[in-house]
Amino acid sequence: MNSKILEIRRLDEAFLVNSKPIKIRQPVIDGILEYSAACHPREAILLLKGKVKGQGIVVEEVEIPPFAVHSYESSHFPLYMLPIDFSIVGTAHSHPSSVLQPSIVDLNHFYGRIMIITAYPYKSEQNLKVFNNNGNHIQYEIIRD
Numbered sequence: 399m400n401s402k403i404l405e406i407r408r409l410d411e412a413f414l415v416n417s418k419p420i421k422i423r424q425p426v427i428d429g430i431l432e433y434s435a436a437c438h439p440r441e442a443i444l445l446l447k448g449k450v451k452g453q454g455i456v457v458e459e460v461e462i463p464p465f466a467v468h469s470y471e472s473s474h475f476p477l478y479m480l481p482i483d484f485s486i487v488g489t490a491h492s493h494p495s496s497v498l499q500p501s502i503v504d505l506n507h508f509y510g511r512i513m514i515i516t517a518y519p520y521k522s523e524q525n526l527k528v529f530n531n532n533g534n535h536i537q538y539e540i541i542r543d
């Protein structure tokens with residue numbers, strides 16, 4: 399990990415201390431749930447793209463990461479393959495086990511500002527939570543178009 403990435407991570411940590419509102423567009427929620435259901439029983443992983451504004455984070459779209467690897471144990475992608483893309487605000491992945499909590503591995507591989515986890519059966523927002531890099535569950539608002 400180079401010093402630039404470390405610097406970005408430090409900024410992220412500072413940002414999360416004064417946790418700002420998280421807004422997520424409805425199609426992002428639907429996309430995560432649908433993609434996770436399609437990958438089940440394997441884990442799904444997606445990149446969250448959006449904007450960081452003065453008043454908070456807006457998650458606008460999801461993207462399948464390049465070279466994503468799906469397995470029954472975990473889902474991951476090589477971070478060095480990612481473009482330097484400041485529109486990536488975090489990641490989303492699924493827990494086929496239906497445990498709606500980040501694992502230690504998830505927290506060690508935290509990327510970006512927020513992490514969304516969705517758990518089986520991926521039916522609704524009840525099966526989805528947003529976490530910060532301390533593994534704390536954070537509130538969000540859905541933007542319904």
Ligand SMILES: [Zn+2]
Nearest residue numbers: 491500501504
């Ligand atoms: Zn996980």
